[in-house]
Amino acid sequence: MTNLPRRTVLAGALATPALMTRAADAAAPLKVGFVYVAPIGKAGWTYQHELGRLALQAKLGDKVKTSYVANVSEGADAERVIRQMASDGNGLIFTTSFGFMNPTIKVAASFPKVKFEHCTGYKRRVNVATYSARFYEGRYLAGLVAGHMSKKGVIGYVAAFPIPEVVQGINATLLGARKANPNIKIKVVWTSSWFDPGKDREAADTLISQGADVLMNHTDSPTTVQVGEEKGVWTTGYDSDMSMYGPKTCLTSTTMIWDQYYIKRANMVLDGTWKSTDTWGGVGSGMIRMAPLNKAVPASVAKELETATSDIAAGRLKPFVGPVLNQAGKVAIPSGQALTDQQILSMNWFAQGVEGKL
């Protein structure tokens, strides 16, 4: 399926980094393209990547020229758009949705000179790097806050599909919340859609009616936070700081900050040190950051969150450390052991205390 490159391979294929730097400086700025899966809006997954793009443009100024295509569907169109970006002379292309993985790999095969970066995937090539964030670290911290704020001991979780990122988030939330309240439960409702605000609303209403007094969501709309605000139920946001959708009730948000990564990778292309790598950043590298806490959160909880945050950043605290039992009551993580990255990535079980089926 690999296509032969049709474009003439430039003579610089084997050029030394120094030569490439000079070429880049002398010639036009490095063009950097971004492919987004959704419209940008004012918050959410794609919005955070757009913030990263703007930060990159602001930081490197004339040295880069960035552009984007938003709302690219994950079917056959993705490859065309990515290919178009490569043909347009972009030297570095970020594709920011899991569904762009195979298209990115295919296009990369035809454009060996172009560097590609795919977010949340697992396939790499000599010119395709992958990057993602340890979203679960932020979920653990959000869970800690939620556990303290919940009176009834029930967290409601509006989730789209049981993919590993979602499952990790739910388990991490539970483990974080149990630090605050060892008996806390999580009720999960699956909406089967990343984007259907109406269903999110129905799911959130349902969870509230079943006694959940803190809501979290793993879908692409801020509806859950809005429902919490309407009904006076605590929520935590995801992707972006969602407090604007719930000024009174949104406790904090697990936010993804891609700025530094984008700046670093663009610089690497500029000075010729770019290599295909797999980056999995977290709280420590600043890719995951907790949004400012709601004023309603007591100082003691804020203090505990601060400690936990710095412990995670320093690697002293790992969310997935045993003993953890699964729903069937069997040992999922033995006492004292931490899950390996591989085990975290392929997580397909719920911890005891999560009510919901995979």
Added chain:
Amino acid sequence: MRLEKREAPSAAMLWAAPLLAAVASVVLAGLLFAILRVNPFAALRLLYLAPIASANGVAELALKMTPLLLCALGIAIGVRANVWNIGAEGQFTMGAIAGGGMALALGPTGGWYVLPLMLAAGILGGMAWAAIAAALRVGTNAHEILTTLMLNYVAQDILSWLVHGPWRDPQGFNFPQSKTFAAAATLPSLWGTRLTPIFFVALLAAPCAWVLLQRTTAGYRLRVTGLAPAAARYAGFSASGTVWLSLLIAGGLAGLAGIAEVAGPIGQLVPTISPGYGYAAIIVAFLGRLEPFGIVVASALMALLYLGADGLQMHMQLPLSLTGTLQGMLLFLLLAADVLVANRVVWRRG
């Protein structure tokens, strides 16, 4: 100025109306760009010319045309027989599921026979899905406009269930997608582009559809049934035969389009296969005036509007949603221009 009914439809206007509509849609698009505060001429160039300025661009256009053309031909044959298949979207999806399922069942190894089997499965899958609507129409008189529409959603839900559940790639970290198809289960791509030979099958389908409609007894029956159902009954043409024939053809063509999409540019089963080709194809069929050769042109034009929006976004930050706006506008204008075929403009005297 007022309209006056012509005694006979104007042959000249039959040809001039689409041109008029095309020109008007370019003018309206330019106006829209002006409203959006971009240079209309640069934007029009990006929209209509830039996508096909390179050989690869032309190949991409042909690739995008393929599903629209296949689905629209089937829809047009049906409409000519007064059978309303709104279900190309579902038949497309079922073709992808059946053909894709074949690819997954045959596994990573396999020889030359894999692709023909997949294509056959895809065509049969689309036909089977259309056959439900045909059986319900013939057996219970349930109208196909509604049944095919409902079946579209059922097909999409089945696909979603399969890729999230039983057909999910076990090595894929639980992401909703099937395994990628083996090399033997992937359509060859031509000249280093993404174009697959199915494009030429689709092109060939147009004259075949024309021959079927204009030169065969079956086609004659289809047309008579569509134009004058009473006369068709009187002539002893089987009404149920017409329903079956036109829906099976439409389902087969849409199924072929579906399997061509997953065995070609996509290369695996994923939750979203069609960005609404089955619905857009109905517009294509009418833009092409239900004539096979008109449909070839119409599908190219619609495909161009999909492609053009990419460039507008990359270079002018205009949203991709322009595509739908312009596609809808194009059909509205053609339908409006069609008034001139049956009517003439008279300048009022006195």
Added chain:
Amino acid sequence: MADLVLILSILVATMRAAAPLLFAGLGELVAERSGVLNLGVEGMMLVGAAVGFAAHAVTGSFVLGLLAAILAGAAMAALFALLTLRLLANQVATGLALTIFGVGLSALIGLPWAGVPATGLPAALWPGLAHDSPALQQVLLLLDPLVWLAFAAVVAVDWFLRRSRTGLALRAVGESAEVAHALGTKVLRIRFLAVLFGGAMAGLAGADLSLAYTPMWVENMTAGRGWIALALVVFSTWKPWWLTAGALLFGFVTIAQFQAEAFGLSFSPDLLATLPYLATIVVLVLISRDATRLRLAAPAALGKPFRPSD
């Protein structure tokens, strides 16, 4: 008491989920009863949602937002009516084009407001209920005025179709335009107004979503509800009360599924999602099988163009 609250909250959630479907469905029902099939419901809803949100954001008034949405939906319907009734364009193709056009146009209109936070339409208590009943209040506070309006619209449309002179004329036009025309009924005017009503209601349905149910504007936020409304019209055999039953049932299935999941039961949500569509097919088969029953249920002239002889 806890159980009562749970049951009430399921009921209320069901009613809220049903409201946008009811608006859009009632509008389409009236249009179809006059003999016009408009497949553009989803597009008209989206334009209503975007315009309603924008108007509210600009003016700060919910009433103006709703009015703007109604007008926007009606304007889209007017385009459809002009093409199909005046210029005799094909209804199916024009309706689909209207949806594709509406999806795109609403995204363009709503661009400056995409994702802007908003507060929903304030809830209104049922008259006579006191604020100091905490459990009940918790539940009933969920009901915004649009939910009440949706159910009031059912009563009004049902009365209009069955009891009013115009409603009678509208049904006659939907059964046979030729006969109605011969009896002196203004076929095209009635169809035009019925289509406009359908558009206005679809616009209102969109505004119910963008101003009350999930208060914000995002592209494609209706997520297929316009198509479900179309299915429900068939499911209801073109009768307002059955439409209400269908919309409530549809809402209930979703809510009940979520309730069961939150209790730890599991379903295949994808397969469950096929139920409303399969149910519609079953109803269609049941009413179509028998020619008399079909004539009693479906408007006989549905989708058939009418060309008034000069």
